[in-house]
Amino acid sequence: MKVKKQWITSEQLFEAISEQLANKRMASFTVTGMSMWPLLCHGRDQVIVEAIDPLCVKLGDIVLIRVDKRKYLLHRVTKSMPNAIETTGDGNLFHDGLFPRSYIIARVSKLIRNGREMDCSRFYLRIAARVWMLLFPFRRHIFNAWARIRRGDR
Numbered sequence: 559m560k561v562k563k564q565w566i567t568s569e570q571l572f573e574a575i576s577e578q579l580a581n582k583r584m585a586s587f588t589v590t591g592m593s594m595w596p597l598l599c600h601g602r603d604q605v606i607v608e609a610i611d612p613l614c615v616k617l618g619d620i621v622l623i624r625v626d627k628r629k630y631l632l633h634r635v636t637k638s639m640p641n642a643i644e645t646t647g648d649g650n651l652f653h654d655g656l657f658p659r660s661y662i663i664a665r666v667s668k669l670i671r672n673g674r675e676m677d678c679s680r681f682y683l684r685i686a687a688r689v690w691m692l693l694f695p696f697r698r699h700i701f702n703a704w705a706r707i708r709r710g711d712r
Contacts, residue, residue, distance in 0.1 A: 563588070572630055572663075575622075579609040579664055586670065593647030594620070594632060597690075603671050605632065607664035615643060615659070618687040620666035620678065623657055632666070636691055648690060651698055 571587060578585040586606045589598045598605070607622050615621055619635045623645065633654060637644035643662070645654045669676045676683065693700065 568630060569628060572624070575607065576663065579607070582609070584608045584667065585664070589632065593649050594634075595649035597648050597687075598632075598669065603669060605666045606668040606670065606675075608667045610662070610665040612659035612662040615662055615665060618684060618691065621645065621662050622664045622666070623661040624663050625657070625661065630663070634687065634691070636694070646691075646694070649701075651701075 575585040575587065584606050586604050588601060589603045589605060590600055592600050597603075605620070610621075615635055615638070617635055617638045620632065621635055621643070623631050623633070625631055631645060631647075631654060633645035633647045633650075635643050636646040636653060637656075639656075642656045642658055644656050646652070647654070666678055668678060678684075
C-alpha cells in the first residue's frame, strides 16, 4: 500500500509531534530543507523522534529544538554544556549558536531512507557523525570539491 504524502504547515506538524511525544509515543516526519545534507535530504528522508530528558542529550545527537513559537530546527549537537547546547546543521558552514536545554523537544532515534530504518545509536553512524563534526573547519572546501565533481570540472 502506497502512502499518500500530504503537506501541512510546520505549526500543524509540530503541534501533532508535541502531542505524540506528550503521550509517550514516537513521531515521524519527512525532512524539509538541506541543512542536514549529506545525511538527511529534503523530501527524501524521514526521521523518527522520541521524547528525551534534555539533560541526557549528548554530543553528536540530532535534536529537534523549538527556537521560537514558529521556528524549529533539526540539527546536530556540536557543543554540550550543563545548561545549554550548540547545534549545527551537517550541511551548514556556521553554528546556530547556543540554546538553553529547555528548547529541546526531541531526539532523532532513527532515520528512514527508501523504506529502510537506520538506528542513530549504531556505532558506524556515531563514528561518521564525530568525523563529520571534526571536519567542520574544512566543510567549505569539501562542499566546493563535491560541487566541482558533480559538474564534471577538473
